[in-house]
Amino acid sequence: MPLLELRDVQARYGQIRALHGVTLLVEEGEIVALLGANGAGKTTTLRAVSGMVRRSGEILFDGRPIGRRAPDAIVRHGIAHVPEGRGLFAELSVWENLRMGAYVRGERRTLSAEAPRIFSYFPWIERRRNQQAGTLSGGEQQMLALARALVGRPRLLMLDEPSLGLAPTVVRELFRIVSELNAKDGLTVLVVEQNASIALEAAMRAYVLEVGKVAISGESDELRRHEGVRKSYLGY
Amino acid sequence: MLAFAWAEFFQQITSGLATGSIYASLALALVLIYRTTHVVNFAQGEMATFTTYIAWTLMNHGLTYWLAFVLTLLIAFAGGVGVERALIRPVEHRPEIVIVILTIGLLIVINGLTGWIWGADVKAVDSPFPNRSVDIAGVFISIQDIGTFCVCLVSVLVLWAFFRFTTLGLAMRSVAVNADASRLMGVRVGWMLALGWGLAAALGAIAGLMAAPTAFLDPNMMLVILVYAFAAAVLGGIDSPVGAIVGGLILGVAVNLLGRYVGGVGEELKLPTALAILLIVLLVRPAGLFGRVIVRRV
Numbered sequence: 001m002p003l004l005e006l007r008d009v010q011a012r013y014g015q016i017r018a019l020h021g022v023t024l025l026v027e028e029g030e031i032v033a034l035l036g037a038n039g040a041g042k043t044t045t046l047r048a049v050s051g052m053v054r055r056s057g058e059i060l061f062d063g064r065p066i067g068r069r070a071p072d073a074i075v076r077h078g079i080a081h082v083p084e085g086r087g088l089f090a091e092l093s094v095w096e097n098l099r100m101g102a103y104v105r106g107e108r109r110t111l112s113a114e115a116p117r118i119f120s121y122f123p124w125i126e127r128r129r130n131q132q133a134g135t136l137s138g139g140e141q142q143m144l145a146l147a148r149a150l151v152g153r154p155r156l157l158m159l160d161e162p163s164l165g166l167a168p169t170v171v172r173e174l175f176r177i178v179s180e181l182n183a184k185d186g187l188t189v190l191v192v193e194q195n196a197s198i199a200l201e202a203a204m205r206a207y208v209l210e211v212g213k214v215a216i217s218g219e220s221d222e223l224r225r226h227e228g229v230r231k232s233y234l235g236y
Numbered sequence: 237m238l239a240f241a242w243a244e245f246f247q248q249i250t251s252g253l254a255t256g257s258i259y260a261s262l263a264l265a266l267v268l269i270y271r272t273t274h275v276v277n278f279a280q281g282e283m284a285t286f287t288t289y290i291a292w293t294l295m296n297h298g299l300t301y302w303l304a305f306v307l308t309l310l311i312a313f314a315g316g317v318g319v320e321r322a323l324i325r326p327v328e329h330r331p332e333i334v335i336v337i338l339t340i341g342l343l344i345v346i347n348g349l350t351g352w353i354w355g356a357d358v359k360a361v362d363s364p365f366p367n368r369s370v371d372i373a374g375v376f377i378s379i380q381d382i383g384t385f386c387v388c389l390v391s392v393l394v395l396w397a398f399f400r401f402t403t404l405g406l407a408m409r410s411v412a413v414n415a416d417a418s419r420l421m422g423v424r425v426g427w428m429l430a431l432g433w434g435l436a437a438a439l440g441a442i443a444g445l446m447a448a449p450t451a452f453l454d455p456n457m458m459l460v461i462l463v464y465a466f467a468a469a470v471l472g473g474i475d476s477p478v479g480a481i482v483g484g485l486i487l488g489v490a491v492n493l494l495g496r497y498v499g500g501v502g503e504e505l506k507l508p509t510a511l512a513i514l515l516i517v518l519l520v521r522p523a524g525l526f527g528r529v530i531v532r533r534v
Contacts, residue, residue, distance in 0.1 A: 103407060
């Protein structure tokens with residue numbers, strides 16, 4: 001049974017339809033990339049899963065339907081969503097942001113249990129726990145957003161454009177950590193990316209969205225050789 | 237020529253601090269709601285008056301002051317939560333002006349309801365504090381003023397500790413900073429908003445109860461105080477809790493001193509003076525003393 005399954009999912013913002021029936025699945029332990037041009041519906045797909053947009057169709061998580069649940073209930077199922085723009089609490093401290101990541105599982109107990117693991121991946125966080133999150137650099141903010149998502153021990157991590165606006169070295173470091181989490185802890189990841197080459201490096205499989213539908217899908221190697229994908233998204 | 241009476245000057249300051257702490261409490265209630273719902277709750281003062289009448293009724297039925305006080309706070313809290321759930325929630329996603337108009341409507345309805353239930357005549361509310369003064373180095377400070385100040389101070393500190401140290405308080409702050417991100421953390425944002433309204437109503441009830449012994453309880457008791465509280469909140473920065481408190485205290489002292497020492501201001505011109513302060517702040521420093529300037533990208 002796949003960990004996450006979308007069957008013919010549609011979503012709209014007011015009158016504008018953003019998803020025209022997306023069908024995809026993510027197996028436990030996989031890293032899956034969601035590629036596509038601007039406005040193809042990548043972000044909306046993640047928002048449909050986490051309940052942040054009105055949607056129809058079937059969404060199953062671990063076999064259970066979550067397509068009608070509210071965001072807070074979906075988080076409780078073990079889905080962490082790092083949204084576009086990271087969604088940090090800029091005026092709260094680094095530590096308070098982490099506390100919010102643990103909120104869903106009982107803040108105090110969870111945070112003290114998870115903090116050592118988080119610090120092993122992000123040692124700087126421990127030193128700068130009292131700094132205001134909004135004053136961190138872009139790369140640090142993305143790392144903190146990732147750390148905050150991990151504190152809740154999700155079964156599925158959804159990342160929306162983690163590379164946006166970051167220096168290439170930071171992007172590589174970020175994907176290295178994600179790959180390590182996947183290899184070591186078996187964390188399942190669904191990542192939306194504009195940067196197709198780095199996403200295909202980390203991911204095992206990928207879906208390419210075009211105008212709110214899955215246009216192409218396959219193993220990462222396969223897609224790298226796919227002429228359409230190469231021309232449109234890899235640029236060679 | 238008379239020597240400047242320092243003792244009286246200090247007396248004016250301490251009594252200014254006492255009224256200022258009432259403004260500060262109500263201003264803080266406005267800020268609490270503003271930070272989450274992003275509107276000024278114009279009904280805040282009337283909600284406070286209404287709950288003060290409830291306290292008066294409870295005391296009239298033989299309850300001791302502090303028992304009535306605690307019960308009133310609980311009732312106010314429940315009332316605030318109820319108002320948010322029943323009236324604000326249905327229009328939550330509408331333009332802010334819709335919510336503003338709703339709170340103005342609520343002001344009128346509650347004001348009318350208060351008069352209808354309890355009548356328009358003035359009621360005397362007992363003070364929990366003895367009607368005496370203490371002599372501190374030649375300055376006579378009324379125990380009523382000290383008590384008022386302390387009650388407001390304690391309620392603000394309790395609220396601060398709640399926001400600073402509890403999980404629920406943190407979750408409420410996170411909603412104020414970024415509601416969508418809070419949702420993704422598993423926070424039930426709607427209930428946090430309701431909780432904010434409840435806390436604001438309880439804080440307003442404290443302001444009402446502290447104002448009642450000196451302002452006398454009638455259906456319009458808090459109307460003027462709301463204007464002062466509004467000025468205080470704007471002075472401090474409408475999105476800043478610290479600003480609301482400092483703004484309230486400054487305003488209380490300033491209005492008291494101006495009324496006493498600046499010829500021509502007197503009792504009658506205190507309120508226009510507060511409004512003048514409000515206007516000057518809006519002109520010179522729109523974000524207030526402690527507020528942040530929000531740059532909105534269009």
